[in-house]
Amino acid sequence: MEPLLSIQQLTKQYNKQHTALAGISLDVSRGEFVAVIGPSGAGKSTLLRSINRLAEPTSGSIAFEGVRVEQARKKELRQVRANIGMIFQHYNLVYRLSVLENVLHGRLGHMSSFAGMFSRYSEADKEEAIRLLRKVGLENEIYKRADELSGGQKQRVGICRALAQKPSLILADEPIASLDPRSSKIVMDALRANCEEQGITCLVNLHQVDVAKRYATRIVGIKAGKVVFDGPPSELHEGYIEHIYEGKEHEQFSITNTEGISA
Numbered sequence: 001m002e003p004l005l006s007i008q009q010l011t012k013q014y015n016k017q018h019t020a021l022a023g024i025s026l027d028v029s030r031g032e033f034v035a036v037i038g039p040s041g042a043g044k045s046t047l048l049r050s051i052n053r054l055a056e057p058t059s060g061s062i063a064f065e066g067v068r069v070e071q072a073r074k075k076e077l078r079q080v081r082a083n084i085g086m087i088f089q090h091y092n093l094v095y096r097l098s099v100l101e102n103v104l105h106g107r108l109g110h111m112s113s114f115a116g117m118f119s120r121y122s123e124a125d126k127e128e129a130i131r132l133l134r135k136v137g138l139e140n141e142i143y144k145r146a147d148e149l150s151g152g153q154k155q156r157v158g159i160c161r162a163l164a165q166k167p168s169l170i171l172a173d174e175p176i177a178s179l180d181p182r183s184s185k186i187v188m189d190a191l192r193a194n195c196e197e198q199g200i201t202c203l204v205n206l207h208q209v210d211v212a213k214r215y216a217t218r219i220v221g222i223k224a225g226k227v228v229f230d231g232p233p234s235e236l237h238e239g240y241i242e243h244i245y246e247g248k249e250h251e252q253f254s255i256t257n258t259e260g261i262s263a
């Protein structure tokens with residue numbers, strides 16, 4: 001079966017000189033939960049952002065659901081983006097809006113810009129948004145303003161917004177980098193469980209190797225814009241970790257510190 005996402009020889013140079021990605025090839029099948037790890041500056045964000053062309057690839061190809069993303073024109077690209085949910089480190093919520101309205105924003109990608117501006121969300125959209133918020137334990141925050149939430153709660157709203165879009169792929173760029181271990185666990189549990197339940201494929205950038213090992217079905221290690229490890233968590237031995245990080249710091253906090261905490 002054709003992979004959901006097929007990246008071939010992807011290269012990205014910033015300012016025509018700095019190479020952030022140096023020929024990355026990666027096939028991702030439906031249902032995988034892939035953690036992308038690597039030191040700061042390795043190219044993890046650039047990789048994720050290239051997939052829906054928030055960053056323009058310099059060369060190489062990206063096929064998503066059979067569409068060549070790097071060549072896609074406006075309409076095709078809009079369709080690609082509608083099927084890819086994004087989760088950001090700093091949440092990117094609209095803080096003057098309610099939690100519910102933020103989640104409903106996830107539906108916007110499926111409306112044409114004209115319809116999106118003038119139509120109201122359907123009752124079914126609202127019910128679905130509320131169902132998602134309940135599932136991540138935010139049933140008491142639905143009508144609060146987004147800026148009244150804690151970091152972990154904001155990220156759970158970010159997850160619900162991505163899920164409300166009903167994407168086939170979620171790209172999560174360091175979703176727990178700003179969170180403490182307890183909130184990190186709640187957020188990762190919610191992301192993994194919902195993706196699994198809804199058959200959504202996920203690529204998640206992580207700084208914490210132990211979190212990657214705990215949640216991912218596959219780990220991709222990136223160093224200086226190249227893939228240097230690609231395999232199941234059970235194969236990511238200490239030697240590989242040392243090679244990927246080469247003396248650079250990587251965080252190791254969550255497994256030990258969150259043991260025994262339940263969401």
Ligand SMILES: Nc1ncnc2c1ncn2[C@@H]1O[C@H](COP(=O)(O)OP(=O)(O)OP(=O)(O)O)[C@@H](O)[C@H]1O
Pocket residue numbers: 014015018019020038039040041042043044045046047
């Ligand atoms: N918009 C940009 N303009 C110029 N250079 C950039 C830009 N974005 C990223 N870079 C550079 O590209 C390289 C890869 O950056 P990227 O953000 O993809 O790495 P990362 O692995 O996600 O790092 P971190 O873990 O610190 O977020 C870095 O050297 C970075 O400085």
